[in-house]
Amino acid sequence: MSNIIPPALVRRLGAFAGFDTAAFQAVHEEEEGVSAIRINPAKPHRTDTSVLQRVPWCDTGFYLPRRPVFTLDPLFHAGCYYVQDASSMFLAHAVKALALDQRPLIALDLCAAPGGKSTLLNTYLHADSLLIANEPIKARATTLADNLVRWGLPNTVVTNNDPSAFSHLPGYVDFMLVDAPCSGSGMFRKDRGTIAEWSEGIVQLCSERQRRILADSLPTLKEGGVLLYATCSYSEEENEQVSDWLCETQGVEPIAIPIDEAWGIEPTHSEKHGCPGYRFYPHKLRGEGFFIAAFRKTRSQATFDRRKLKPGKATFFPELKNWVTTSDQLTSFTVGEDSYVLPEAWEPDLRILQSILYLRNAGTRVGRIAKKAFVPAHDLTMSTLQHLELPKLPLDFDLSLEYLRKGNLPPSVNTKGLSGWALATYNGVPLGWTKLLPNRINNYYPKEWRIVTL
Numbered sequence: 001m002s003n004i005i006p007p008a009l010v011r012r013l014g015a016f017a018g019f020d021t022a023a024f025q026a027v028h029e030e031e032e033g034v035s036a037i038r039i040n041p042a043k044p045h046r047t048d049t050s051v052l053q054r055v056p057w058c059d060t061g062f063y064l065p066r067r068p069v070f071t072l073d074p075l076f077h078a079g080c081y082y083v084q085d086a087s088s089m090f091l092a093h094a095v096k097a098l099a100l101d102q103r104p105l106i107a108l109d110l111c112a113a114p115g116g117k118s119t120l121l122n123t124y125l126h127a128d129s130l131l132i133a134n135e136p137i138k139a140r141a142t143t144l145a146d147n148l149v150r151w152g153l154p155n156t157v158v159t160n161n162d163p164s165a166f167s168h169l170p171g172y173v174d175f176m177l178v179d180a181p182c183s184g185s186g187m188f189r190k191d192r193g194t195i196a197e198w199s200e201g202i203v204q205l206c207s208e209r210q211r212r213i214l215a216d217s218l219p220t221l222k223e224g225g226v227l228l229y230a231t232c233s234y235s236e237e238e239n240e241q242v243s244d245w246l247c248e249t250q251g252v253e254p255i256a257i258p259i260d261e262a263w264g265i266e267p268t269h270s271e272k273h274g275c276p277g278y279r280f281y282p283h284k285l286r287g288e289g290f291f292i293a294a295f296r297k298t299r300s301q302a303t304f305d306r307r308k309l310k311p312g313k314a315t316f317f318p319e320l321k322n323w324v325t326t327s328d329q330l331t332s333f334t335v336g337e338d339s340y341v342l343p344e345a346w347e348p349d350l351r352i353l354q355s356i357l358y359l360r361n362a363g364t365r366v367g368r369i370a371k372k373a374f375v376p377a378h379d380l381t382m383s384t385l386q387h388l389e390l391p392k393l394p395l396d397f398d399l400s401l402e403y404l405r406k407g408n409l410p411p412s413v414n415t416k417g418l419s420g421w422a423l424a425t426y427n428g429v430p431l432g433w434t435k436l437l438p439n440r441i442n443n444y445y446p447k448e449w450r451i452v453t454l
């Protein structure tokens with residue numbers, strides 16, 4: 001493998017003072033990479049994490065001794081955890097260190113699919129924050145929306161826009177994450193296919209695209225707001241040089257993120273402006289290649305005045321009462337025939353976002369009326385907003401997998417005392433809807449989510 005890592009990249013890295021080229025190459029020869037998961041605290045379950053080693057910079061992150069077949073774990077499908085590279089989980093530390101969890105924020109994750117960092121932000125930002133998770137590529141925005149549905153938190157809007165669309169919301173967001181598309185050298189170990197695609201020309205193209213994305217979207221960050229910029233590239237052109245360019249042209253100043261030396265993260269400084277950055281190398285810690293840097297916007301910025309957003313009539317549809325946990329702090333709205341709920345505080349924002357952006361999802365879809373009866377949506381089964389008293393149909397491991405394959409549940413399943421809609425659960429965690437009829441159990445798991453291989 002060592003001779004497959006592009007020599008031009010090895011040469012550039014070898015020029016960094018103290019860089020251990022041999023160790024870097026050796027770690028790329030290991031067959032098994034590092035597997036890690038991040039637990040969803042909003043979905044308590046009985047997984048014993050006390051036997052797992054914790055990711056040092058993320059209190060919900062755990063290393064796994066080996067990579068299991070996640071598809072065969074019902075809790076994976078239920079959104080109880082997210083499989084994520086441990087280095088990326090550093091975002092949890094950054095959020096805390098920069099006090100981004102101390103008050104409700106409007107947060108934008110600009111390049112968000114498939115949703116690893118958005119689900120992390122959902123967990124670590126203040127619970128009353130609004131997260132706008134954006135992905136410009138349509139198919140990837142669908143995956144992003146699905147992963148956020150699975151994560152289950154309703155104060156989330158998924159958008160499918162080019163970064164430039166956000167310039168129509170000047171000074172609107174308090175915090176922005178740009179986890180930019182990059183040349184991907186940090187993922188060489190995980191995804192060997194990326195090695196053949198790497199070239200110095202691609203690094204240059206990525207660097208230019210990263211600047212374009214940042215310049216197009218930065219107007220939406222308010223003065224004093226925080227920008228986190230990240231890549232999974234080792235190239236200075238995509239990391240420290242972008243930091244210098246940001247300071248020179250985009251009206252931001254760098255912010256340091258305090259770290260523990262024992263973590264093995266390498267602090268760097270950009271050449272021109274000494275911007276602090278944090279490099280993750282797989283031979284120095286248990287995680288893949290990653291770079292992150294923080295900035296505060298200092299440029300004066302016309303700021304979107306939220307007070308001008310007159311509260312609309314926050315309504316709550318009475319037919320949703322028996323399906324969602326609370327009605328007093330939620331507003332409901334319809335998209336097509338479906339009813340959704342969103343924390344009431346964000347109702348005016350929803351209206352403005354709707355008028356400017358393409359919304360792929362917002363809040364929690366609860367269901368629709370069909371033939372005068374309420375048909376609950378799958379999204380509700382994943383949501384923390386589901387009514388606690390909803391009937392439950394507990395399934396064992398094998399039946400859970402059968403359910404997730406959208407197979408038939410046998411008549412032997414104990415349905416005593418149940419009829420109509422019931423949540424199929426595994427270890428107490430909802431997987432999806434069933435409908436209990438006198439002579440059979442209908443499986444309402446979404447076709448497009450079903451497990452296709454076992």
Ligand SMILES: C[S@@+](CC[C@H](N)C(=O)[O-])C[C@H]1O[C@@H](n2cnc3c(N)ncnc32)[C@H](O)[C@@H]1O
Pocket residue numbers: 088110111112113114115116117118135136137140162163179180181182213
């Ligand atoms: C590094 S990935 C993001 C990973 C994600 N943040 C996570 O943690 O799961 C970069 C994302 O940027 C998207 N992207 C591609 N071109 C873009 C552009 N011009 N503007 C914004 N995002 C773009 C890619 O489709 C990809 O989903």
